[in-house]
Amino acid sequence: MGVGIRAHLGSSQSPLAIxxxxxxxxxxIDIPHVEVRGRASQHLAEIxxxxxxxxxxxxxGTITASKYIRAPIPVPDEPLEGLVKIKETLVYATEVDPHHPGNYTRAGLDVIFRPNSGQGT
Structure with missing residues (x-):
């Protein structure tokens, strides 16, 4: 499916974005394991x-330790009516730490959602 996405979108998306x-x-899917989120969609159009x-x-983008990135959510100029649902998925690559297999990586992320940050609330 990843190859199909690459063929459809071209080289504009990196393997990590795909x-x-x-x-x-x-x-x-209904599997009683916490590490299983679901299965890849079976149809390219759904992705x-x-x-x-x-x-x-x-x-x-790239982020280094102890730094932050603001990722503003683009919205149309006209006001939105009704409820707006925001769903996020964060995927990042970091070096593996072979000396600490319990931690597995050398880095992690803290994510903060700040609605209306431009309005001071």
Whole structure:
């Protein structure tokens, strides 16, 4: 499915972005294991094409230790009516720490959602 996404979107998306799309669009399944989020969608259109009332935004970048990135959520100029649902999927790559297999990586992320940050609330 990842190869199909790459063929559909071209080289504009990195392998890590394609992985994020696959995870984000995973179909939920009933397996009693906490480490299983779902299975990859079986149809390319469910990943590469959004419904009329949906948008997928992919932010890509590099961050170093003790730094932060603001990823503003793009919204239309006209006011939105009704409830707005925001769903996020974070995928990042970091070096593996072979000396601490329990921790596995040398880095982690803290994510903070700040709605209306431009309005001071």
């Amino acid at each position: 992985r994020a799309l696959l995870v984000h669009c995973a179909e939920p 590469a094409i959004c419904n009329d009332d949906t948008v997928r935004v992919v932010f890509e």
